Amino acid sequence: MTSRTFSRRSMLQSALAAAAFIPATRSWATTVEPGAVPLPALDGQLLMDPATLAAAAEDFGHIQHRVPWAVLVPGSVQDIVAMVRFARCQGLRIAGSRGIGESHSAFGQAQVEAGIVIDMSALATIHEIGPTSAWVDAGVRWHELLQAALPAGKSPPVLTDYIELSIGGTLSVGGIGGQAFRWGLQVDNVLEMDVVTGEGELVRCSPWQERTLFDSVRAGLGQFGIIVRARVRLVDVPPRARTYIALYNDLSRFLADQRCLIEDGRFDYVEGAVVASGGGWAYQLEVVKYFTPGAEPQDATLLAGLGFQPGTLQVTDGSYFDFANRLAPLVALLQQLGVWEFPHPWLDMFVPAHSAEAFVQEVLSQTTDADMGQGPILLYPFRTSKLTAPFLRAPADTHVFLFSLLRTAIPPTPEKVAELVQKNRAIFDRLTAIGGKLYPVDAVPMSPADWRRHFSPYWWRFDLAKQLFDPARVLTPGQGIF
Template identity: 50%
Template sequence: MSQLPSRRAALRAVATTAGAVVIGFDPAGRNWAVAAPGAERGDALVGLPPLDGSLLTDDASLTAAADDFGHVVHRRPVAVLRPGSVDDVVAMVRFCNRHGLKVAPRGQGHGTNGQAQADGGLVIETAPLAGIGPVGPHSRTVTVGAGAKWSDLTKATLAHGLTPPVFTDYLELSIGGTLSVGGLGGQSHHHGAQADNVTELRVVTGAGELVRCSPTRHPDLFDAVLAGLGQCAVIVSATVRLHKAPTTVRHYLLPYGDLETFLADQRLLATDGRFGYVEGQVVPDANGAFNGYVLEAVSYDAHPDDAVLLAGLRHDPAGVQAENLDYYAFLDRLAASVEALKAAGLWAWAHPWLNLLIPGARAAAVAGDILGALTPADLGPGVVLLYPLLRERLHRPLLRMPDDPVPYLLAVLRTTPPEDTATVDRLLAANRAAYETTRAAGGTQYPVGSVPFGRADWRAHFGPAWPALAEAKRRFDPRDVLVPGQGIF
C-alpha cells in the first residue's frame, strides 16, 4: 500500500465542497475520499502524489467535465485536475496508470461528441498551462502552453508584428486542442494545418513520461501526437512558427448561384495563391433550399488592386462586398456573433456537427447530395462552410486527407435544442449517412464533429497510417489510459 501524503501535500488537492480535502483514492470503490481537514484517514486509501494545483471532486466540477460544446454526450469523471504545473500532469498520469484510471485532457471543452470526457476517470484541465514564451520582433517561433488560447497567443505576437500562419475561424480554442486534431482554416491552402506549423512539442506520454519531441527528436512520437486525437500523449506545450503579420487586410464576399462554378473558382484561388485566405459558405434561399454560395477571400497585400485580385472569377458582380479590416479584427470577426449566440442562449444548444473531407473531383456531386437533403430546420441557427485545401501543404500523417490535390472541407454546423433528443438522434444518423456517401467517394471525416464511429471505422479512417498509430499507442500509452472518449482503441 502506498504511503499517505503529508498533510501539506494533501491540503494542496482541494475539493470545492464544504471545505473538504481529497485525502486519497479508494481502489475498491473507484473514487476519491474526502474529509474535513484534520479528520482521520482510512488505511485502505491510496495516497495522492504531492500537487501544486488542485484535484477537484465537487459536483459542479464533475458535471462541467461531463459536458462539452456538443451537449450531446455526458460521461462523468471521478475527478478533475486543475494543474499548478506540468509536474502535476506527470504525477497524475502516473497515478492513473497505477490504478487503471482513464485520463482525458480538456482545453476549452469545444468537443462536440464527448472526445475530451473520461467516464469514471480523470479530466485534466489544461487551461492553467497557458504561459507564452518570450517573443521579439525577429522571433521565428514561440513556445506556448497547451492551455493558452489562440486569441491570447495572437495578441502577444502581434505586439511584435508577428502572427501564427494558420487559424481556425474561432480563436477561443486552446493550442493543444486544435493541434491534437490538426487545425484547419482559410490559410491552409498556403500553410497547411496548424499542426504543420509546429517545430517542437513537450508532452506527457500515456506512461507518464515528460518528453520533448520534434521532427528530429523522437519523430515517431511527434508524428503520433500532432493530429493524433490525444491517443499517445498529453500536449503540455508547443513551439509554433511565426510569420510577419499584416496590419490591414482586404476582405471580399463574392456571391454565386451555381455550385460547380463556386467550387471551380475556389479551386483556382487555392492553386494560384493570390489570396492569403479562402473559405466559403452555403446559404438557403427563400424556400429553404441550400443553393446560394458566398466565396470569402482575404488579401494580405498592403495596397491590393480589386480588379487584379478578382480577375477571371465568375461571381455575381452585383453582390460583391469588399472592405478593409484591421488584421486582428478580421481574425476575430466571429466574436460579435458568438456573443449574440451566448446572449440568446443558443451557445448552450446541442451541436451535432458534421465535418467531412471530400475529394475535389467529387466535391460537386457529394456536396450537392448532402446539401440537397439539408433543411433549415436541420441546420438551426448554424452555418454551412465549404472551402478548398491544398493537399501538398498538408504533411501530418494522422490528418487523413482524400487522395486528391484539392480536397474540400464541408462543415454542417448544426444547432438544435438539447432536450429534443429525438432530433439529435436523427441528426446523428444523418451525419453517419453523409459520411457513408463521402467515404464511398473516397473522402473521410475531419474528426472534430459528431459522426457515430466504431473501432473498425477508425481503423479504416486511418488506413495506411493505422499500423504506425497502433504501434505508437502500444509504446507510449501501454496501459491504454488516454482519451477514451474518441473510441479508437
C-alpha cells in the same frame, strides 16, 4: 500566469479536493483513510465536487454526458506527469488536452466516464515570443497568442475561424482555417512540443528529436500523449485586411474558382460557405488580402476572371486582428441568447475534389434549414501537398474540400439531436464510399472498425504508436478508437 488562470484557480480554492484514492471502492477521499492510496504531491488540485464534475461531463456538443470521478486543475506540468503515472498504476483513465468548453469536442471526445479529466486551461502561460516562433503552454488560446505576437507584426500562419480554441486542443486534432491552402493546418506549423506520454514520461519532441512521438501526437486525438507546451511557427503579417464576399448560383463555377485561387495565390485567405437563397442554396466566396496602409490591394486585378454574380460583391477593410477575431461578436450574441449552450451535432468532412460537386449537391438536396438550426455550412479547398502529420487523414487527391455542416439542434430536444446524429452517420457512410475522410471532432457514432478504416493505410502505425506510448491505454477513451 494569465489573469484567466488566476481567477479560475481562485474560484476553485473552496471546491472539494481529493487527498487519496480508495482502490476497493474506486472512489476518492478528502483524507487518507485505511486502505486508501495517497495522491502524489500536487501544485494544483484534484477536484471531486459535484459542480466541477458536472461541468467536465459537458462539451461543446452537449450530446454526450460522461461524468468523471475527478478533475485535475494542474498547477504545473509535473502535476500532469504525476497524475498520469498515478492513473496508470491504479487502472484509471484520463482525458487530457481539454480546454473546457471547446468546439473541437462535440461528441464526448474529451470526456471520460469514471476517470480523470484534466482542465488544461489552468496552464496558459506564453513563455516566449521570438522572431519566428512562440513557446506556449497548451492551455493558451489562439487569440491570446495572436494578441501577444501582433505588436511585433507576427501571427501564427494558420488560424481557425474561432480563435478561442486552445493551442493544445487544436494540435491534437488538426486546426484548419482559410490560410491552410498555403501553410497546411496548425499541426503542420508546430515546431516542437513537450508531451506527457501515457506512461507518465515528459518528453520533448520535434522533427529532429523523438520524431515518432512528434508525428504521433500531431492530430493523434490525444491517444499517445498530452501536449503540455508547444513551439508554434510565427510569420510576418501586415496590419490590415481587405475582405471580399460575393455570391455564386453555380456550384461548379464556385468550386472551380476556389481551386484556381488556392493555386495562383492571389489572396492570403480563401474560404466559402453555402447559404440559403430563395428556397434553395447559393454559394458565398470569402477571400481576404492582407496589406500595409499605403499599399492597398488592387481590387480589379485580384477579382479578375472570377464568376460571381454581378451586384453581390461586398468589400470591407479592417485590422488583421479584427478579421481574425470576427466571430467574437456573433458568439457573444449566441451566448447571450442561450443558443451557444444548445446541442451542436456538427459534421466536418474532407471531400476529394474529383467528387466534391456531386457529393455536395447530394448532401444539400437532403439538408433543410431546420437541419442546420441557422448554423453555417462551410465549403472551401486546401492542398494535400501541405499536409505533414501522418494521422491527419485526408483523401488521396491534390485538392480536398472542407465541407462542414455546423448544426445547432433547434429545438434542443433529445429527439432532434438523435435525428441529426442519425443523418450525420448516413452522410458519413456516403463520404467513406467516395474516399472522403472525417475531421474527427464531430457528432458521428464511430466503431473501432470505422476508426481502422479512417486511419487506413496507417492504422498499423496508429496501433503501434499506442503500444509504444500508451500501452496501458490510459489516455482519451472518449473517442472509442480502441
